[in-house]
Amino acid sequence: xxxxxxxxxxxxxxxxxxxxxxxxxxxxxxxxxxxxxxxxxxxxxxxxxxxxxxxxxxxxxxxxxxxxxxxxxxxxxxxxxxxxxxxxxxxxxxxxxxxxxxxxxxxxxxxx
Numbered sequence: 607x608x609x610x611x612x613x614x615x616x617x618x619x620x621x622x623x624x625x626x627x628x629x630x631x632x633x634x635x636x637x638x639x640x641x642x643x644x645x646x647x648x649x650x651x652x653x654x655x656x657x658x659x660x661x662x663x664x665x666x667x668x669x670x671x672x673x674x675x676x677x678x679x680x681x682x683x684x685x686x687x688x689x690x691x692x693x694x695x696x697x698x699x700x701x702x703x704x705x706x707x708x709x710x711x712x713x714x715x716x717x718x
Contacts, residue, residue, distance in 0.1 A: 633691060643681050644693040653677040657702050666706045674703040
């Protein structure tokens with residue numbers, strides 16, 4: 607989706623003209639991102655397992671939160687100074703980390 611299409615969609619849905627870096631620089635949408643973590647394809651079995659559990663609807667653990675945080679930090683360290691677009695796995699790691707933070711720090715927990 608080009609900048610004009612993205613701006614039109616955002617304006618119709620949220621009634622504002624977005625000026626964020628991805629919109630201004632016409633970053634790709636999620637479905638257009640490269641596979642993996644980006645230019646350097648960083649892998650982690652621990653991340654893959656924790657992410658699989660999360661998308662299957664399992665409650666995240668504090669260990670999962672740490673796994674996501676460490677994976678993101680490892681990616682950032684290895685891609686330091688790299689201005690290229692990050693891939694789907696990197697994006698997934700960020701989203702999983704946010705979900706865990708929300709689960710542990712912004713949710714009401716009901717005991718079974």
